[in-house]
Amino acid sequence: xxxxxxxxxxxxxxxxxxxxxxxxxxxxxxxxxxxxxxxxxxxxxxxxxxxxxxxxxxxxxxxxxxxxxxxxxxxxxxxxxxxxxx
Numbered sequence: 001x002x003x004x005x006x007x008x009x010x011x012x013x014x015x016x017x018x019x020x021x022x023x024x025x026x027x028x029x030x031x032x033x034x035x036x037x038x039x040x041x042x043x044x045x046x047x048x049x050x051x052x053x054x055x056x057x058x059x060x061x062x063x064x065x066x067x068x069x070x071x072x073x074x075x076x077x078x079x080x081x082x083x084x085x086x
Contacts, residue, residue, distance in 0.1 A: 001062075009062045016056055023048055024067055037068040 013020055027048060028039035039045050046060045 006062075009059050010066075012058050013063055013066070016058075020056070020058060020063065023053075024063065028064065028067070029071075037064070039064050 024039075024045060027044040028034050031039075031042075031044060033042050034040075034044060045064065049056055049058065049060055
């Protein structure tokens with residue numbers, strides 16, 4: 001994925017950052033039926049943005065990969081921290 005596209009995706013996620021993180025946490029991270037990194041067994045997360053909040057145009061696949069990346073980075077470090085450099 002090109003750097004410009006990553007920056008644009010992160011910018012869109014940040015527009016409603018806390019709401020997007022809460023939605024991901026409820027529909028993917030804490031959902032026992034969505035226990036894989038793709039969060040696509042039931043598609044609650046994708047359906048939320050398709051049905052309930054269609055005005056929020058985030059790339060849900062990117063968001064899920066990004067959240068999984070952050071989660072793995074935090075698990076792998078003795079001192080939890082994440083840096084993203086472009």
